[in-house]
Amino acid sequence: MKFLSSAISRLARMRLWRIENWSNHPVAAQREVLQHLVTSAQYTEIGKKYSFSKLFTIRDFKKRVPIHEYDDIKPYIQRMMNGEENILWNTPVYWFAKSSGTTSDKSKFIPVSDESLTDNHFQASKDVLSNYYKNFPSSDLLTGKGLVVGGSHQISKVNEDIQYGDLSAILMQNSPFWGQWLRTPELSVALLDEWENKIEKLAQITAEENVTSLAGVPTWTLLLLKRILEIKGKSTIKEVWPNLELYINGGVSFVPYKEQFDKIIGEKINYLEIYNASEGFIAGQEKPDDDGLLLFTEHGIFYEFMPVEEYGKPNPQTMGLDDIVVGKNYALIISNNGGLWRYLIGDTVQFTSINPYKIKVTGRLKHYINAFGEELIVDNSDRAIAIAAEKTGAVINDYTAAPVYFSDKNNGGHEWLIEFDKEPSDKTAFIYELDNALKEINSDYEAKRYKDIALRLPLVHSLPKGTFTEWLRSKGKVGGQHKVPRLSNERIFLEEILAVKNRQ
Structure with missing residues (x-):
């Protein structure tokens, strides 16, 4: 085990020269990526439809190929899941990532080709590891x-060769031998469907392992860690796993959760x-505490950035890396080596720097509140919630918010449902701190709050613990991502969610 680990760490360090090359020349790397994508797919159905063989510039590509949302490509994907080949990509696609979004009861299926596994997901994972060793050369990681707190896996009933599941499950199923060797628990447990049973088995098995790293969505990872402390009768995770040194998170902002992790882990x-x-x-952080995530420009994805105000226009304009403005909100559009072409994935990002190009995810294109012109995005609310919690001693598990519309008696406002792990010392003070933080962060919100003319003070409800989990269960979306x-x-x-609360 020690020999294999040291060999892998040496290989990770050897990758650094390549990372330096594409991070120092991102525009050139992106041109090469697009050229490779278009050349590879020129004889596919979509390649013939848009004459990929005649596209020689980025301008031609953007002019010829329209921006797609999921409903636009769904018929193609359905055919691919039925076993047809050369539709969106030039090699057979046997895996499809099932969308974990909660905006719809209907699932989305994203094609995951062998190329996207090898040249994107696994290559990017190795680059994250390489950067980690660059910053911590004496690491015993x-x-x-x-331990990956991942999703479940199911076999598609459409075709014996076609399989689908959460992305994390697909990655675990296809990871190279060394990835299997270094992971816990075994695959059969990691890919269990039933989430409550899975958490229990994960806890029972991994509590006895030498775990040095964790990865997963914060909410479900916390649930697992709390169960492990119960099993072991310990007060901190460092007492269970003294060699734990890294937690890799994604999917939601870590800002509201950091205090809980610091406390439950017990040491830095x-x-x-x-x-x-x-x-x-x-993208991924080059090093802890970086402001922004390094954009991976050589990993089989060509990026475009659409100013959010362009969304919904007949011919929306998109920007390349050359024209990016730091701090501006963009909707992310990608073309990739799985067969997505100018695909609007629904996430919004801001650039925190352009040398090198680093981004932060600010929310979803359709996850915002703008009922009164306040343009509140998730990045704003995450930061404000964290500030209010810190100032009032609260610890937050999760939250959601939506507008309260004008009525005969009241003006508009925002209604917040918050599940506290620890209630604030003074709930009224928490509401005022939340409101003040939002005003400090978002000038549009501040303007609408002036003298309560358009927006009144936030309305905040405390939810019993487990309410959000119960709501997710009612939607068939417990666990994983x-x-x-x-x-x-x-x-x-x-x-x-209020209806779930009222039934409890």
Whole structure:
């Protein structure tokens, strides 16, 4: 084990020269990626439809190929799941990542080709590891086991050769031998379907392992860690896993959870954020505490960035890396080596720097509140919630918010449902701190709050523990990568969650 770990760590360090090359020349790397994608797919159905063989510039590509949302490519994907080949990509696609979004009861299936596994997901994972060793050359990370709190896996009934599941399950199923060797628990447990049973088995097995790294969505990882402490009768995770040194998180902002992790782990460890979506491994922190995630420009994905105000226009404009403005909100559009072409994945990002290019995920294109012109995005609400919690001694498990519309007696506002792990010392003070933080962070919100003319003070409800989990269960979305939508411009989610609370 020690020999294998040291060999892998040496290989990871050897990758650094390549990382330096594409991070120093990102525009050139992106041109090469697009050229390779278009050349590879020129004889596919979509390649023939848009004359890929005649596309020689990025301008031609953007002019010829329209921006796609999921419904636009769903018929193609359905045919691929039925076993047809050369539709969106030039090699057979046997794996499809099932969307974990909570905006719809209907699942989305994202094609995951062998190329996207090898040249994107696994290559990006190795680059994250290489950067980690660059920053911590004496790390013992690979002398122990990595615990991934991932999703479940099911076999598609459409075709014997076609399989689908959560992205994390697909990655575990296809990971190279050394990945299997360094992971805990065994695959049969890691891919269990029933989430409560899975958490219990994960806890029972991994509590006895030498775990040096964790990865997973914060909410479900916390649930597992709390169960492990119960089993072992310990007060901190470091007492169970003294060699734990790294937690890799993604999927939701880590800001509201950091205090809980610090407390439950008991000693300082390193936190790294990654941006690994079903559509591709897009970015990752070069080092802990970096402001922004390094954009992976050589990993089989060509990026475009659409200013959010362009969304919904007949011919929306997109930007390349040359034209990016730091701090501006963009909707992310990708073309990748799994067969997605100018695909609007629904996430919004901001650049924190352009040398090198680093981004942060600010929310979802449709997860925001703008009922009164306040343009509140998830990045704003995450930061404000964290500030209010810190100032009032609260610890938060999760939250969601939606608008309260004007009535005969009241003006508009925002209604918040918050599940506290620890209630604030003064709930009224928490509400004022939340409101003040939002005003400090978002000038549009501040303007609408002026003298309560458009927006009144936030309305905050405390939810019993487990309410969000119960709501997710009612939607068939317990566990894995499934998460609560933080903001919505409509009240559908909020009303459903309130109904769950009232039944308890």
